[in-house]
Structures are given as C-alpha cells and as structure tokens.
Amino acid sequence: MKALKIAATGIVALSLALTGCSGTSKATPDNGPANALPAGVTVTATGGQAFQRNAAVDGGTLRTGTIAPVETLDPMSPLNSGGLPVARAVFDALFVYDKDGASVPELAKSLESTDKGKTWTLKLPADVKFSDGTAFNSEAVKKHVERLASEKSQSRSAGDARNVAKMETPDATTLVLTLKNETMRFPKFFTYGITGIGALVPSPTAVEKYGAGFGQKIVGAGPFTLESFQAGGEIKLKKNPNYRLAGKPHLDGLTFVTATDTQSRLAGTIAGDLDLASTQAASDLVDAEAGGLTALTQETTTYYDILFNLDKAPFDDVRFREAVIRAIDLDGLNKAVFDGLQTPMTGMLPKSNPYYIDTDWPSYDPEKAKALIEEYVKDTGNKAEFKITTTSPPEFQKQAQVMQQMLADAGITMTINVGDQPTMVTEAFAGKFDSQHRFTGIAAETDQALSTDYLSTSPVNNTQGSDPKVDELLLGLNADYSPEHRTQVYTDLQKQFRQWLPIVPLIQHQNGWYVGKKVGNFPGTLPGTVEPDVRELWISK
Structure with a gap:
C-alpha cells in the first residue's frame, strides 16, 4: 500500500484552505487607485x-x-x-x-x-x-x-x-x-x-x-x-x-x-x-x-463568544440557551462596541470558512426569547438568571454591559463578574462557572478545533457537556479524511450544532x-x- x-x-491536505480576511478596503489592491496600498505594504x-x-x-x-x-x-x-x-x-x-x-x-x-x-x-x-x-x-x-x-x-x-x-x-x-x-x-x-x-x-x-x-x-x-x-x-x-x-x-x-x-x-x-x-x-x-x-x-478566523456550562442549570436546558441567543441583538452589539465595523456571527463557523452553510441559526427575536424564558421558568421553577465571567479589556466589558441590558429586556438577569484570563482558564477546566465571555477560533484546523472544544472525550471540552451526534460526526473523520467526506461532515456538524447550541457566537474579530x-x-x-x-x-x- x-x-x-x-x-x-505537503501531500496531506488539512481541513481548511485558508481564505483572505475581509479587512478594510486597502487590503484589496484591485479596488482601484483610490484604495491603493500604502508604500511598503503588500498582500x-x-x-x-x-x-x-x-x-x-x-x-x-x-x-x-x-x-x-x-x-x-x-x-x-x-x-x-x-x-x-x-x-x-x-x-x-x-x-x-x-x-x-x-x-x-x-x-x-x-x-x-x-x-x-x-x-x-x-x-x-x-x-x-x-x-x-x-x-x-x-x-x-x-x-x-x-x-x-x-x-x-x-x-x-x-x-x-x-x-x-x-x-x-x-x-x-x-x-x-x-x-x-x-x-x-x-x-x-x-x-x-x-x-x-x-x-x-x-x-x-x-x-x-x-x-x-x-x-x-x-x-x-x-x-x-x-x-x-x-x-x-x-x-x-x-x-x-x-x-x-x-x-x-x-x-x-x-x-x-x-x-x-x-x-x-x-x-x-x-x-x-x-x-x-x-x-x-x-x-x-x-x-x-x-x-x-x-x-x-x-486573516480573520476568530470571534467573541459566550461559553455555556452545559452541566448545570440554567444552561443544561436548550430552551434557556436559545433564549439567550435570541435576546442578543448582534447588529446592535456590533454598532455599540465596534462602530459597526466588524461582522456578526450567524453560526459556529465564520462565513469566510469555505465549509460554512446557512443553518438558520437563531437570530435576534426578543419576543421568542421571552416566550422561551416563560416556558423554562414555568416547567423548572428556576429563576431566569445566570453569572457571566468576562475579562478586563474595555471591548469585553462594554460587550458584557450591552448584552446585560439586552438580556434584561427579555426577562433574563445576567450578573457580570470580571476575572483575569489565567483564572478563567482554570475555572473553565474545572467546570466552576456558569458562563464565560471569551473568544474562539476556527482556522486551518477546523476539525481539530471542534474536536478539542466539543468532543465528549476531550480533556479540554469546557462546555462540560456532550452531544452524541457531534461525537459520531467528529470521530467519523478518523477513517475517511477525503475532501468529499470532510465537506459532508462539516455540513452535518453545523446542522447538529444548530440543534445543540453549546455557545453563543457573537462578533467576528478583525x-x-x-x-x-x-x-x-x-x-x-x-x-x-x-x-x-x-x-x-x-x-x-
């Protein structure tokens, strides 16, 4: 054989043919003389x-x-x-x-x-x-x-x-x-x-x-x-x-x-x-x-997100997770924190990823969020509240404050705790958190990143949860790593993540x-x- x-x-091709970042107009030299690259800058x-x-x-x-x-x-x-x-x-x-x-x-x-x-x-x-x-x-x-x-x-x-x-x-x-x-x-x-x-x-x-x-x-x-x-x-x-x-x-x-x-x-x-x-x-x-x-x-492949602890209430209930996602107006968040210059996420993969598909990821719908919260509270007897740990940079804290008001408008109380990154890493590893405000990346190692973060057997699956179908799909790449099979697996994975909702993808970095x-x-x-x-x-x- x-x-x-x-x-x-480089005979073995990996999961992702890297794409150029969206960037500002000057990143694209074909835009014409008005947008020519500055002296010394090349693509x-x-x-x-x-x-x-x-x-x-x-x-x-x-x-x-x-x-x-x-x-x-x-x-x-x-x-x-x-x-x-x-x-x-x-x-x-x-x-x-x-x-x-x-x-x-x-x-x-x-x-x-x-x-x-x-x-x-x-x-x-x-x-x-x-x-x-x-x-x-x-x-x-x-x-x-x-x-x-x-x-x-x-x-x-x-x-x-x-x-x-x-x-x-x-x-x-x-x-x-x-x-x-x-x-x-x-x-x-x-x-x-x-x-x-x-x-x-x-x-x-x-x-x-x-x-x-x-x-x-x-x-x-x-x-x-x-x-x-x-x-x-x-x-x-x-x-x-x-x-x-x-x-x-x-x-x-x-x-x-x-x-x-x-x-x-x-x-x-x-x-x-x-x-x-x-x-x-x-x-x-x-x-x-x-x-x-x-x-x-x-090149931009990373984005801000909210990590849920799926092992404890309220995030062990998919209705509460979806309510949080639907309560956050990503366009409004982008304008309030990033002057509208960056790109809101519409799923687990950035649109620049060649495997991205439209999964009808939950979009901003405060009335739907309120209905899901009312149903959750009635069925469980729990309060619609949780803590989020963010970190010190202003763009993190401002996002948290804007999201806090959006969630409050949907009947969800979010308490903000500011922590340092090393402590957040330790708490995530130990599962000692409700939710964390952080960022994640899907780059040249798409399946590796997804396996590390979401496979049930991964020692650093910080969601503290698992989805059998996600496990099956990720493990299915072990035997067949052909481009055709990978494309189908990434399609099915995105659809399954839509059902599972393990995080809140927020705003793509630039x-x-x-x-x-x-x-x-x-x-x-x-x-x-x-x-x-x-x-x-x-x-x-």
Whole structure:
C-alpha cells in the first residue's frame, strides 16, 4: 500500500484552505487607485498584509504587546493566546500550515502512515540540538508526547497524546507511534496551532532539571532563548546563537509586554513604548493609522463568544440557551462596541470558512426569547438568571454591559463578574462557572478545533457537556479524511450544532497588527495563526 505522507510537498491536505480576511478596503489592491496600498505594504498569500520599510538588518531588539498575561510557557499547560507566540519563538515547530491549509515540515522531515492511520512514522533531521546542547532526537519527542498524555497534563493536545498506545525509537531520527484508535487526522497533533501543541518539543534535560518550574524556564530548539520571565509581566527573549538556520533570526532580542487593554496597547505603540502589537478590532486599525502607525489587516478566523456550562442549570436546558441567543441583538452589539465595523456571527463557523452553510441559526427575536424564558421558568421553577465571567479589556466589558441590558429586556438577569484570563482558564477546566465571555477560533484546523472544544472525550471540552451526534460526526473523520467526506461532515456538524447550541457566537474579530517606525519588516501572520514569523522581523535602518 502506498504510504500516506507529510513531507516537504505537503501531500496531506488539512481541513481548511485558508481564505483572505475581509479587512478594510486597502487590503484589496484591485479596488482601484483610490484604495491603493500604502508604500511598503503588500498582500500575503493568505490575504493578510505585510510591510517592509528597508532591506534586512541584523541586530537590535523590538517590543511587542501581548493580549493576555502569561503565567507559564509549558506545553503541558493550557497555553493561552499570550503564551503561544512566546513558546513558538523558543521551541520551533515540527510542522506548520501552509497557505492552502496543508501540513508541511518546519523542524521535522516527514510523517507517514501505511496502514490507514494506525501506525505513524515520524522522521527527524540529524544534528539538531536544543539551545542547552541536548540532542533533538526521537527520544526527546517521545518524552514530550508522554508528558502531554500524563494525568497532570492540561494541554489542549492531551487527548491526541493519550490516543498513543505505543512509541518506538529504532534510531535517533525515527519515532514510530502506534495509536489506540486509528485516525488520519493525527498529523495535526504535530502541526502548530491553537490545538497543535504536540508541535512544540522541549528539551528533556531542561524538563528534568526544572521540574514544576519548567514553564518559566523553557528551553527549545527555536530561534530565540528565554532570557527572563516575569509571570503576568515582561518576557524577554534573546537570539539563539546556535539556531539551525544560518542568518536567522535577524533580531538580537524580542520582548513581550503584557498589555491586555487594547487602548493602552495602541497608545503605547503610538508613544513608542511598544514597537508592534496585535488587535482584534477594526477601529483600532483606523486609530493606529491616525496615530502615525502602519496598520495591517490579517486573516480573520476568530470571534467573541459566550461559553455555556452545559452541566448545570440554567444552561443544561436548550430552551434557556436559545433564549439567550435570541435576546442578543448582534447588529446592535456590533454598532455599540465596534462602530459597526466588524461582522456578526450567524453560526459556529465564520462565513469566510469555505465549509460554512446557512443553518438558520437563531437570530435576534426578543419576543421568542421571552416566550422561551416563560416556558423554562414555568416547567423548572428556576429563576431566569445566570453569572457571566468576562475579562478586563474595555471591548469585553462594554460587550458584557450591552448584552446585560439586552438580556434584561427579555426577562433574563445576567450578573457580570470580571476575572483575569489565567483564572478563567482554570475555572473553565474545572467546570466552576456558569458562563464565560471569551473568544474562539476556527482556522486551518477546523476539525481539530471542534474536536478539542466539543468532543465528549476531550480533556479540554469546557462546555462540560456532550452531544452524541457531534461525537459520531467528529470521530467519523478518523477513517475517511477525503475532501468529499470532510465537506459532508462539516455540513452535518453545523446542522447538529444548530440543534445543540453549546455557545453563543457573537462578533467576528478583525485581526490586525500595527507597527511603529522602529520596525523594518513585518512579514504578515503565519497561516492558521494570528502571529508573525519572528525569524523575519527586523528593525528599520
């Protein structure tokens, strides 16, 4: 039988051919002279924007703002949106997504199966070392998978790791993995993304040396090494002098500064305290340009949502869930918080996703919401009330306040609690919440993201609930991963999510970055992520 293989040609196509973001008019160069791209700005293969001020310069440092505080960088933890790009810069990735959503090697050489996904052979390069001098070999990857599968693991990739029944290391560059349940989706475990944490391999020497403190002392084989770590504060990286790729990275150092408040992050970049930062709001890009920065739209696959705890009242009743969805006027929310510049959601997948279908997702209907609440209260004797935990950035708090009034108009009392992101992650993992105001993403790993968040056996299914039909559909991709089958499964999944209603999809982000005058090159974001390739950042002359 011919081997199914992931090698430099990217033979195994993944779930999503990435599409360009909707963005602002300047993101589309065909709009005519009036909307021409600014000097130095180009459109990337994924539809985002890159910026180059001058030819490559080696040396110097840049400061970037992160959208969430970072408490740990250990892949065995539930790495958040603030920690992922830092870990990525230190570890490198075994595989990454290309512009077409295919999995292609970065640090690894290939991954193949000859028996329909039961056994996988991972090939690694020779002579690569972690920054502490430890050999990057098959034994290091084996220990990494074992850590992710351990009982203590809270990694978003723990479920995939626990599907590994046996690992063998016939030589230093070969790891053979035998799975408990065969799956053609297994390569995504080793492909970097929100759920592809198997791609980030730590030095086993450092793991053993630092033990529980490894998350603040991480060591990898990437372009940068960790210079200093302040939990919830600044994280400083310095160039790895022994990085495997000659001439990379260009920077001598990169500092990540916690800046959860979007306005302070923008103001800090305009003032020069930061050199570049990301945003999820179209209005920030407008304000950035007005402040003299270069604003760059990027591929957008993420959106704000309300996560329900399906294991407890009132959200164990689908009538209450639907009432909440119907009580929120998404167009009004968009206008009140985002100046009407972003896109309301109409289902579990953004409309930009090529698998999106219209499922007649519940739309704004306050009278229907009131009727559902009256029925729920009469049948259960419960009050129409719940708590929501949101976080500190103004766009989150303003959304919560607007939704609170909308829900009150439908007879639902929502109490707002403001929490920090690390605590919210811990409470979600433990199921100690009513609902949470957060955001989710459906990118190059559509099925992986859905499996991680909604499969009943996933250790990080934070809904605390399950739907048998959703399980059946997601597991059905294990044996047949053909494009035709995936299309049908995604269609059926969206229809089933319409019946289940596990979350409230709210407003789609407008992902973007803005850069200051010290930045000489910004390459756009990596496919399937919201972060740039830090190896290709350099300073202005």
